[in-house]
Amino acid sequence: MLKRAFNQTMAGYWMYRVLGAVVPLIPPSIGYAVFGWIGARFFDWFVDAREPLRDNLRHVMPNAAQDERDRAAKQILRNHLKNYYDFFRSMRLTKADIAKIVQVNGFENLENALARGKGVIFVTAHFGNLDIVGQTFAIRGYKVTTPAEHVKPEILYQRIVATRAAKGLTIIPVDGPLLSLVRALKKNEIVGLASDLDVTKSGIVVPFFDAPARLPDGHVHLALRTGAALLPAFSLRMPDNTFCAFAEPAVELRNTGNSAADVRAGVEQVARVMEKWIGKHPEQWVMFHRIWELEV
Numbered sequence: 001m002l003k004r005a006f007n008q009t010m011a012g013y014w015m016y017r018v019l020g021a022v023v024p025l026i027p028p029s030i031g032y033a034v035f036g037w038i039g040a041r042f043f044d045w046f047v048d049a050r051e052p053l054r055d056n057l058r059h060v061m062p063n064a065a066q067d068e069r070d071r072a073a074k075q076i077l078r079n080h081l082k083n084y085y086d087f088f089r090s091m092r093l094t095k096a097d098i099a100k101i102v103q104v105n106g107f108e109n110l111e112n113a114l115a116r117g118k119g120v121i122f123v124t125a126h127f128g129n130l131d132i133v134g135q136t137f138a139i140r141g142y143k144v145t146t147p148a149e150h151v152k153p154e155i156l157y158q159r160i161v162a163t164r165a166a167k168g169l170t171i172i173p174v175d176g177p178l179l180s181l182v183r184a185l186k187k188n189e190i191v192g193l194a195s196d197l198d199v200t201k202s203g204i205v206v207p208f209f210d211a212p213a214r215l216p217d218g219h220v221h222l223a224l225r226t227g228a229a230l231l232p233a234f235s236l237r238m239p240d241n242t243f244c245a246f247a248e249p250a251v252e253l254r255n256t257g258n259s260a261a262d263v264r265a266g267v268e269q270v271a272r273v274m275e276k277w278i279g280k281h282p283e284q285w286v287m288f289h290r291i292w293e294l295e296v
Contacts, residue, residue, distance in 0.1 A: 013156040020163075023088035031085045032241050039081030043074045052290045053077070059209040059292055060282045075283035079129075079237055083286065087131045091163055095139040098167065102136040102235075106247030110142075110190075113229035113250045119185030120229045122247075123219045125196040125274050126286045128235030131164060133245045134192060138168030145184040146192035147174035149199075174199060178218075185228045193219045195232075195270050196278075197289055205294065206268050209275055213292050220266035223253055230266070232273040236284055248273065 023031065042049045053073040061069050090098075113120045122144075124130070130146075137144050148164065150173035151157050161171045172180050181191045195216060203216040223230040230253060235245040251273070253266045278285045 010153055010155075012151075013153060013159070016156055016159060019084075019088050020091060020159075023085060024092040026085075026089075028089070028241065031089065032082055035081040035085040036078040039077035039079070040074045042077045042081070043070070049077060049288060052288050055290050055292070056285070056287055057282060059211055060278055060285070062209075072283045076286055079284060080286045080288075082237065082241065083129045083131065086129050087163070090131060090135070091166070095167060098132060098135050098139055101242045102133055102245060103243070104136060104245045104247070106233075106249075109231065109247045109249050113231050114188060114190075116227075116229055117188055118227040118229070119188050120190045120231050120250075121185070121219055121223050122190055122192040122231055122233045123195040123251075123270055124192070124233050124235075125278060126194060127277065127281075127284050128237050128243055128245070130192075130235075133235040133243050134164075134169055135167040136245065137190065143170070143184065143187070143189035144168070144192055145170040145172065145181060145189065147172050147178070147181075149173075150175045181222060182226060185222070185226045191222070191228070193222075195219055195267075196274055196285075196287060196291065204264060204267060206264065206271055208271050208291070209279075211292050212294060214294055215267055215271060215291075217263050217267050219270070220253065220263045223266070224255055224259070224262060230270070232270065234277045236281060 026034070050073065053076055054069060057069040057072055061072065110120065134144060134146065146169065148161065148171050151160065157173070164171050170180075170184070172178070184191055193216075198214050198216045200216070200218075201214075203214050203218075205212045205214050207213075208215060219230060222228065229250040231250050232248040233246065235243050237243055251266065251269050253269070254262055256262055
């Protein structure tokens, strides 16, 4: 897949430079069609792309026929490749362009959460397009900090960070010190975290679509530690390749003094919200890791 091709080598860096120069020149009517077609072909070409999707969708769509799940998997791959097109295209999008293609619902929930004065943790799944939708909050004047995978070589990572930060996002490496997240919350800013993939393998096992899955718990730990509001947020790619983003009301965490129990309860609360969104829109869940494959 493209992400694997970019990672680890200088060849990936030069591929990034070439795509960064060429892709923004492709008009959307052609770009979305071409990248969407390539994504659908990935289902046939790459077992490593197809089978994790099939495995995840068996949990998300347990009553669906295999051909229905495969159609959803192909649409995920189409959306995934379209996300790459959007990422490179974003280099030349203005703030006004981004505002036109992203509609945000639930700003009142965000404002209510910020009114508490202790910052907001946006929790989301790998849904829609975080590169485009995340920018829409930054261009509206909100301070947003989010971790990102620290790909290699370093020159490639710095290029990716520069692209994502161009409209005002603050990007930090996921494998580095996370003190900047605490500092952002203390300044009543926004932190964005994914709640569907346990990158560090330090999360906890909870029921997810009626089966045990290891999910991250850092977002709940951080909210309980800082008092920040925990706000689920999701975005959908629409048929015309614009986006609708939704900020839900804050999850009300309990703080009984029993840290382990409170964290578990918070992770399960967020999991229930993810189930709602992923269950309704499985074709939007761009997740290529086997979520229910627990390591012993």
